[in-house]
Amino acid sequence: MKNYDSIRHVVGESIFIDDVLIPENTLYGYVYYSPIAHGKILELNFDEALKSKGVKGIYSAKDIPGENQIGGIIPDENLFAEEELHFVGHPIAIIVADTYLHAKEASKKIHAVFEKLTPILDPREAAEKNSLIIPPRKFELGNVDDAWKDCDYIFEGRVDSGGQEHIYLETQGAVAIPAEGDSIKVISATQGPTAVQRTIARILALPMHKVEVNVQRLGGGFGGKEDQATAWACMAALAAFKLKIPVKLVLNRQDDIRITGKRHPYSSDYKIGLNKEGKILAYEVTFYQNAGASADLSPAILDRTLFHCTNAYFIPNVKATAFSCKTNLVPFTAFRGFGGPQGMFVIEAAIHRAANELGISSSEIQKKNLIKENDEFSYGQKAINSFAIKSYKLCEEKFDLQKLQDEVDEFNSKNFLVKKGLAVMPICFGISFTTTFLNQASALIHIYTDGSINVSTAAVEMGQGVNAKMKRIAAKVLSVDENRIHVDSTNTLRVANTSPTAASKGTDLNGFAVIDACNILLERLKKVAALELGEDDWTKISFKKEKVFDEDEPTTITFIDVVKKAYTSRVSLTAQAHHSTPNIYFDTKTNKGNPFAYHVYGTAIIQVTLDCLRGTYETDFVKVVHDFGESFHRQIDIGQVEGGIVQGIGWMSSEELIWNNEGKLLTDALSTYKVPDIHAIPKQIEIETLPYDQEKIVNDEFKDQIGPLNSKAIGEPPFMYGIGFYFALINAMKSFNPKMKLKYDSPLTPEKVLMNLYGE
Ligand code: MTE
Ligand code: HPA
Ligand code: MOS
Secondary structure (H helix, E strand, O other), X not given: OOOHHHHHHHHOOOOOHHHOOOOOOOEEEEEEEOOOOOEEEEEEEOHHHHHOOOEEEEEEHHHOOOOOOOOOOXXXXXXXXXXXXXXXXXXXXXXXXXXXXXXXXXXXXXXXEEEEOOOOOOHHHHHHOOOEOOOOEEEXXXXXXXXXXXXXXXXXXXXXXXXXXXXXXXOOEEEEEEOOOOOEEEEEOOOOHHHHHHHHHHHHOOOHHHEEEEEOOOOOOOOOOOOOOHHHHHXXXXXXXXXXXXXXXXXXXXXXXXXXXXXXXXXXXXXXXXXXXXXXXXXXXXXXEEEEOOOOOHHHHHHHHHXXXXXXXOOOEEEEEEEEXXXXXXOOOOOOOOOHHHHHHHHHHHHHHHHHHHOOOHHHHHHHOEOXXXXXXXXXXXOOOOOHHHHHHHHHHHOOHHHHHHHHHHHHHHOOOEEEEEEEEEEEEEEOOOOHHHXXXXXXXXXXXXXXXXXXXXXXXXXXXXXXXXHHHHHHHHOOOHHHEEEOOEEOOOOOOOOOOOOOOHHHHHHXXXXXXXXXHHHHHXXXXXXXXXXXXXXXXXXXXXXXXXXXXXXXXXXXXHHHHHHHOOOOOEEEEEEEOOOOEEEOOOOEEEOOOEEEEEEEEEEEEEEOOOOEEEEEEEEEEEOOEOOOOHHHHHHHHHHHHHHHHHHHOOOOOOEOOOOOEOOOOOOOOOOOOOOOOOOOEEEEEOOOOHHHOOOHHHHHHOOHHHEOOOOOHHHHHHHHHHHHHHHHHHHHOOOOOOOEEOOOOHHHHHHHHOOO
C-alpha cells in the first residue's frame, strides 16, 4: 500500500497554507518586528505606513480586544510587544494590505524610536544575574557527594551544544476567515490545533466554540510548530476579526529564521567518577539552558534534558541541576528530542573524556554501564523491558565493531592527511509527554452508506506519516481494504481538546483511540450481521478481509452488506473514542514517578572520513540496531530513522547559529545556515530491527504498555544516533592531532575542525 501523501507531494497536489484556495478579497499580512535585542519603545507611529499603497490596517498590542498573552506554560509572552522589546524579531504589529509586497513595503514607513538596553545573550550570565524562567530543577539519585570518595577516577569539564533551526520546508503561516457572528475559521500549520484555538479565543475574547481551527498538513514541523505556530494564527485572526475580511499571513524564509524559536543552545558542567573497572559511580551535571526571551516550552524541555541526562546508562549516584535562563534571544522551542539530545550529548562527552584520559575507547565504558532490567533512572522509574544491552550487543556483533575499528586503525596508520573515526551511540528515549495530562487523544469515525470510512483524530500530519498509520490501523481492526479509508484533516470541530502531535506520541495516542472507535463500530456491525445470519451469539461473528464469518466459517455477506443493513436498521455508523495512557504519573515536587509508558532503545555505529587539509568530512556509514517494537508500517519507520539520523548529524556538524554581540542572528538565510544536503548525508545507512518477541518479553506485566499493534514510537529517538557523529569526528581529528585539547563544543563545523587540527 502506498503512502498517498507522498505521491500528492511529488505531483504538487498537496495543499499547504500557501496553496489554500482563498476568497478573492483576502488580504495579506506582514509582521513588523523589533530590530533590537533589548530596549524600550519610545515612539511608535503608523500614520505614514497607513497611507502607504494598498494598506488596510495595522494592528498592535492596543488593538487586542482580549488578553495580549500567548504563553502556554507560563503567561509571560505578549502577542505584540507593549513597552519593552526582548529580542530581535519581537513582533510589534501586523500590517495588512491588498498584497504581500504592499504590506512589506509599508513596514518601512513605520516611525519608531527605540531606547537600546544591554542584552543578555549568554545563559551562564543570565543565571548569574538570576534571570531565570523558573526556579532551578534538580533530579537526584543516590548520594553523589558520598560517592566521590569511592571513585578511582574523576573528570570534570564543560560541554556546549548549539541551537538548531528547524528549516521545515513550509514556513510558518495561517489563513483566517471571519464567519457568521463573531466566529472565525483559521487554517493553520500547527502541531497543536487546540493551542491555536485556545489562544485565539484568549486574544479575541471569544469562547473557544467560536474559533474553528483546521489543519490539513504541515510541510514539516519538527517541534517548531508545537507552540510557535500560534502567534501567526493569532495575528491573522486578529486582523481578520477587525476587518471582517479574510487575512493570510505567511512568513518569508528569512523572517521565519529570524523571528521563530529554535532548538535551545545549552552550556553545561559535568563531573564524572569511575572505579577501576570502568563503572560510573557518580555523575554530577549542571545544565544552563538558553531559553530566550520567554518561557514557551522551555520548562518542559528542561525536564526532558534531566530525564535523559544519563542516556542509556545506569548510574547509581546522580545529581543533575538545570537552569532555564532568560536571555534576549528569540524564545527557543521544541525540536525533535525536546531537550533530550542536549542532555545525552553531555554524558556522552563525559564518557568520551574519561575514555580518552584512561587511554581506552568510549565503548568500553559505555558497555559496562548500560541500564539493566529493574535498574532505576534518576527520576525513580525502573527500566522495564530494557533493551540497552541487547541492542548494543547485537549492534556490536551484527556489524562486527571490532573489525570496523581495526580497519579504521589500519587506515589511519597508512594515511596522513585523511583520517577515519568511529563511534558507538546507544540511545534510550522515554515515550510519553512528560506533562502527564497531555497523554490523551481521541478519534471520530464515520462509516458512510457506500462503505467508505472517514477517520478524524487529534493527530497532525507533518510528513511523519501519521495519517498513513491511522489508515492502516483502522483497516487492520475493521479488516477492510485501506482504500475504503480516508483520514481527514485535523479539525477542532471534529476532535476537541487535542494535545499537540508531539513527543513521538502521535501514532500511539491516536492509534489507540482509532482502535477503540473501530471496536465500537465492529461490535455494532457484528450484532447487525448476527441478526441477519440468524446467529444468536454476535461474538461468534468476525470480519476478515471485507468478508463476514460466523464461527470462522465464511458466510455469503460482506462488510458493505452489513453497513447497508446497519443503516436501514437505524444503527449508528459513527463512533467516537478517547484514549489516555495508563499507569503514568510524575510528582514535580519530589521529581520521582513513572513518567514514561515505555522506553525506546537502540545502538548505532557511525564512521566518518576527515580531510585534514580542508577540515571537511563525510559520513561513511551509520549502522543501527533499532527497537521498533513490531513495525506495522516499515516504509514510514525506516524513513523516520533515516531522516532523524541526518537531522541529528546536521545539529552536530554544519548547522551553526551565530548571533553578533547585539543579539542579531547572522546566519538568517540558507546561504549562511547550512542544513545537510545530498552530499552531507551518510553514504550508507544500514538499519537492523531489534528482534521483538512478545512471548519472551522480560516483564510480562508491562508488555501491553507500548504502542498500537505492538509498535513503538519512532519520531524522535533516531535523531539521537546523530550525536555519535560528533565523537566519530573527534576521534578522527585526534588521530591526526593527538595533542589536540578536547573541547566539547558542537556543532563541529569544518572551520572549527581545521582550527583544532592544527592547534594544541
Ligand atoms: N518527520 C517528518 N517528516 N516531519 C516532521 O515534522 N517531526 C518529528 C518526528 N518526525 C517530524 C518528523 C517530531 S519532533 C515528532 S515529536 C514526531 O515526528 C511527531 O510525530 P509522531 O508523534 O506522529 O511520531
Ligand atoms: N515532548 C513534547 N512536547 C511536550 C512534552 C514532551 O515530552 N511535554 C510537554 N510538551
Ligand atoms: Mo516533537 S519536538 O515532540 O514536536
